[in-house]
Amino acid sequence: MYKILAVDDAKDTLLLLEFDLSAEGYQVMTTDAADSALRLLEKEHFDLILLDMYMPGITGMAALEVIKRKEALQHIPVIMLSAADGEDEIVAALELGADDYVTKPYIAKVLLARIRTSLRLMEKNRELEILATTDFLTGINNRGRFYELASKAFIESVRQKSGLVLAMFDIDLFKQVNDNYGHEAGDKVLVEYTQLMGKVFREYDILGRLGGEEFAVCFPYTVIEEAINACERFRLCLEQHAILPGKQAQETLFVTVSIGVASTTIASPGLDDLIRRADLGLYEAKNTGRNKTINADKLQPINETQAPLIDYIDTMNDEEPAPKVPQPQEFPGIDQKIGLGNVLGDKSLFKEILVMFYQDHHDDKEKLQSALSAKDHATAKHLAHTLKGVASSVGAMALFERAKVLDKALSGGEKEQYQLLFEGVAAELIKVMAGIEQELAEQLHNVSS
Template identity: 85%
Template structure:
């Protein structure tokens, strides 16, 4: 049942509104002054407001302005009521955010029709907001919404000098779940993983799915020890939780999670830095055996190799991809061929550039190749799905990210093809999508096959 607040200084109008709206099944609350209406709005939830434009004391126009300035109230539809029908007043009300305008004495059928229209629009807007901010599979905050809410929490922690903790979660060996049991089983794991998070973490903790099998939790006003204890409770619950794949066959599956934690206890210039440090903790957790929590605040001072790994993570998330340096520039700023380890042929990858990006550190270059393979081996399918579903935002994100990381590993042909697709999506050149996608897909398959062949043993060790 929708709840409507009717505000009018004319008591006979309020009686009529109460009668007509109640007869239609609405719950009606009436008041004859704008100041009491504003107090009611602070205490109770309403789905729609009928607001008289001219009242003694605080006018309806002034009340409307207050309502539309408040974050918690601005989405409530407001229909203005007035005995006057001057165009200037109507325009002023609509510009302040009113949804509609009805003259008095009102015609009941017309008013009720406009109320129904406003409520339908409100519901549609709510649905659109949910779609825009919620992960479609798990129902929790998507990446954008998580970042928005966590940024606000971070800013509040700074202004109140309270501690905030950010934890990154990655389901261990998730690719094996999809490979061995199918993507439907993988979806079941993701959904139950999320449900378990909702049970373990507090209502005011901010939970989000960042993509794939990666999740994050922001703990506002929380000491790092408390957050780690909560993460440990979750890790143990997940470890012992049997995911039901088939009720008929009684088939179950157990998964584990690696977690990286970072807090504002260590000075952080912003949320991005906190996420970056938590990501490094997550990397250490996976690299040192999985199914554990690493507190990035306690890691040793970041060495040069770790810094380049952080920079690699940054490259994935940067808004604009870094253009590759030319060979002439590389010769001036990077080690010469004689300084680099002997290179082997990797299809689609210029190792001179790739090794140069990590200052000739071959072991680090191999680690980055592994990371590139793990993070992007299924980008072809993701891109194809996004383009087929006409999800330009997702397709652009995938092409843009692939462009940046391809440059990092020296996959220059892949870089150029992903760049062309990225530009076409930005320009809305729909007729070019398929042809450019096929070029990206072919080059990506070549690069991934080369990495798989070169690092077969290392990839096998990581996935086992």
Template identity: 55%
Template sequence: MYTILAADDAKDTLMLLEFDLQAEGYQVLKAEDGESALAAINNNNVDILLLDLYMPGMSGIETLKQLKATPEQANIPVIMLSASDDEDKIVEALELGAHDYVTKPYIAKVLLARIRNAIRLREKTLTLENLAKTDFLTKLNNKGSFEQLSLKAINQGSRAMNNMAVAMIDIDHFKAVNDNYGHEAGDIVLKQFAQLLAQTFRDYDIVGRVGGEEFAVCMPEVNQHDAVNACERFRKAVEQTPMELGNEQIFVTTSIGVACAQHIEVGYDFNQMMQAADKFLYDAKQLSRNVTLSHPPEGQEEIVQQTPAQTTTVNENHEKGFVGIDYQVGLSNVLGDDDLFKEILKMFFDDHHQDGVKIQQAIDTDDQASMKHLVHTLKGVACSVGAMQLFERAKQLDFAVNDGDKESYQGLFDNVSFELNRVITGIKTELNIV
């Protein structure tokens, strides 16, 4: 169903427009002046604007100017309505970007036909814009769109001094896939790889294809541990997921380089971050492939490296007792330093054993700021200590908080609370915390 906003200071005209448009199946919004029309567009998905040329306060021409000056709204088709025969004003409106002009009193059949034409034109425009921004094979952002969206996200992150990360991702030995199975099979692998990439990362992460078998992800509001762990989840998923080539299955691996703003001299420079991530990707491919490389932690000289071999060298006995924690994951985040990891677990207990009470209080009092801070922080530290089930549940609640989906808070929090209590109890028992 398309939504049409009718802006006119004549209430009888608005009533007629509402009657005629609703009879054709359109959803109708109404505004009696320019300011109200712009506010309605800001708060709703408007497909067509019917705009009176002369209105008190902000005129139709001024309203049109402001609308076309806003990039996110500039493509909304505008049909001007007026009883005036002032040709200069009509020409001015059309030159400012109005799609069409209809005189009042309008003929319903004519107006509806022009609305249908405007909708068809908008759909074609949106289709062309989408094609211009989308990689034709994988349906991900193409290189230009990825760079544009990432630049915007990084600029926003720099103003708020948020953590940011960029990952460069490459399919290992992809040439061998094309050589052994043909380019059609290579395209199938690229599409399945891209689908897995889009499914693994968050909805608001920016994912794109930036080369033949090269992909990139921009991750806003994420620290180094979370960024590396997210890339590791994807690397392992690729390693374990068969690529379906008709009656045959093949497996591929991927190498990943991760750059974080806080570790780069010009931290919030998009090109610097991409260059750093590309350098780590190059090192990963030179090292062994099927590996994720990133910056060294503070005070460490060696590169953070997560590989299949690394996770298998950890003492399996460490997992016992720590309920809800994958000890191997947490230990790998501190490069295998067992004593340091236990200190971190103690800090996690001290800082977060009351989080359940605090989050419940934030829900009860509708304290959105505290809610967002508590849940987002808990999600990050849960991943850092290897509490992966807690991380997943906190992530779902974090998404709901970001979307303002208050009806989901309590149910999702109940899952978080259950898992948090398991983790806290396990740490308390294993570390003999009184």
């Protein structure tokens, strides 16, 4: 049952709203003032808000602005109510983030239809949010979402001067599982592995699948000894966990995991450095026999010129590691499976869309930088919001994730994060555009000429 908050200083309107919405099967709560509505929103969950535009004290427009500025509330659909029907007021409300506008006295059938539409859109947005932030196989955070949540936890740990630990995990010899039992068995290993993570680690620990058999866990408010104990519990549980590789399988399969752990007790200029140090611990675990947890805080500092550790991790799944050979990747930064899926597999149309994407957005980096430098946050938000939408449509999911985080920061007025988040968007945008330039040079030339 959907729960709706109705806010209006006219008591007769509230009585009518409560009657009409309850009759339709909604759970309704009413209040006659915006300040009390904001207090209710802090304490209770609501699926939709009906908000009178003009009220004494805090106006509906002011309340709307507060609601859309708070990350925990901004996803709630808001339908504005007002006896006035001036275009300027309607436009102002919609630009502040209102989902719809209904004039009073309202027609019950019309209002109910608009409520149903807003709730349907909310559900669709939730589904899209889940698809964009969740690993499709295991159901935990994908790489982009993990990085977003871990970044927030890192910033909070700096602000609160509290401990934070990050652990990197890599399943040992996972390539042999796929080679000997098939990819379906490999998928089953990953699913059961993730389920075991959910049982061992705390509810507020941040879990993510970074790709393939590589996972990460961020431990907020934790010292490294506690995190190592938790990782060891998981490692030992996994070591003893029997997996049936298939329905007809007569034998059971056991896998082990190597883990690297790093904490903020060692000076960390940012989350990327923490991940890099945890990666060092993971590499050390792989290189010294696998199936162990290494405290990266105790390792000797690595020379900055050493090749990134991620280049070595996958080779450890072979009995005799070989140098990693870069695989050619068409359209770097773009998941073609997602992009093609959006156009029902039409490769020709997909390439046309990529050309249009390039034409429309290849200079977005400069536009964003200019808007941020000029403190034109409205333009910057429009650019980030638009880029987020088009990136998702072409399958540029890393760009989508970074643009989404910047968009949220701009909506929430988190000015101290703008430049850092912009740099992430810019780096991903450069990668995507360079890939399109390289692979579709001929099409781009034909269009420009």
